[in-house]
Amino acid sequence: MKLLKLFSVAIFIFVSSMCFYSCKTDSKTRRIENIENAVATLTIFTYDGKGESKFGLMNLGHSFLSISNMSQSDIIIGSYKLNSNESVCVGTWSIQEHFGVWYNVESNYIRLYEKYLGRLSVTKYLEENDIETICDFIATHDYWSPIYNCSYFAINLWNSVAKQNEKLDTYLIYSPSKLSSQLKTFQEYQINKSIKTNYDFGYFNETMFVSFNLEGDEYV
Numbered sequence: 001m002k003l004l005k006l007f008s009v010a011i012f013i014f015v016s017s018m019c020f021y022s023c024k025t026d027s028k029t030r031r032i033e034n035i036e037n038a039v040a041t042l043t044i045f046t047y048d049g050k051g052e053s054k055f056g057l058m059n060l061g062h063s064f065l066s067i068s069n070m071s072q073s074d075i076i077i078g079s080y081k082l083n084s085n086e087s088v089c090v091g092t093w094s095i096q097e098h099f100g101v102w103y104n105v106e107s108n109y110i111r112l113y114e115k116y117l118g119r120l121s122v123t124k125y126l127e128e129n130d131i132e133t134i135c136d137f138i139a140t141h142d143y144w145s146p147i148y149n150c151s152y153f154a155i156n157l158w159n160s161v162a163k164q165n166e167k168l169d170t171y172l173i174y175s176p177s178k179l180s181s182q183l184k185t186f187q188e189y190q191i192n193k194s195i196k197t198n199y200d201f202g203y204f205n206e207t208m209f210v211s212f213n214l215e216g217d218e219y220v
Contacts, residue, residue: 028187033163038125039071040082042134043193044158044168045106046151046179047116061176062116063154064091064106066195067126067134075131078103078138079204087196092144092153097210098203100142101153107197120183121193130161142204151179 042065049061067077068087075082080103082088089107092100109115126134137160141153151174159167168182183189202211 028185028189030165030186032122032124032166032186032188035125035127037127039069039128040075040126040131041068041070041123042066042126042130042158042161043068043121043123043195044154044179044183045116045119045121045193046154046176046183047119048177048180051118052115062091062106063151063176063179064089065154065157066090066107066197068196076135077131078135078142079207079209086198089195089197090138090157092141092148092150094144097212098205099144100203101138102201102203103209104197104199104201107195108199108201110195111197111199117192119192120180120189121191122183122186122189123193124158124162124166126161133161147173149174151176155179 044063044065046063047061049059052059066087066089067082069075069082069084072084074084077088077090078101080088080090087107089104091102091106093102093105095102106116134157137157141148141156144150144153155168155170155174159170162168168179171178200211200213202209204210
């Protein structure tokens with residue numbers, strides 16, 4: 001009887017601690033820092049894939065980023081020239097033509113096929129020196145693998161320019177669903193934030209942009 005009581009108490013403590021952890025994880029306790037001299041914004045998006053799972057096939061989702069130029073001058077994101085008041089999506093993909101960084105894939109999927117419905121996002125401000133940091137990060141992370149996947153790229157690029165209170169947890173195994181839980185800890189998180197972008201998408205082969213157009217679902 002005494003052993004049963006001890007076991008019951010242990011279970012109660014475990015369940016209580018897990019509930020406390022879940023509540024703590026999902027509570028909106030963090031804020032994005034304001035920057036007076038911001039030149040751009042960086043948005044991190046994640047989608048857990050649940051709404052696009054079909055016929056018992058699991059969709060693990062996708063994570064990506066977008067950068068919007070708030071300044072009056074052009075800025076360079078990777079090798080991509082971003083004009084004033086324009087935005088660009090950046091994410092990594094395992095597409096046959098290029099396993100690595102692609103530009104504007106996600107925004108065109110949203111525009112044409114209304115994909116990633118239910119996506120979560122958080123937006124932060126960027127200073128001039130942050131743009132150089134992002135360019136350096138893209139140059140050294142233009143690859144994709146099951147370990148170094150889209151969520152790995154999105155989280156670590158974000159962390160490269162994040163203030164201390166804005167930093168996201170890193171993992172041995174990255175996934176869009178883990179990132180979803182983290183974004184919900186920010187008071188500023190949004191659902192289905194829209195993205196304005198160029199209609200073409202593609203990747204860079206060194207300094208040359210290889211452009212594609214979406215026709216059908218060949219790259220889904």
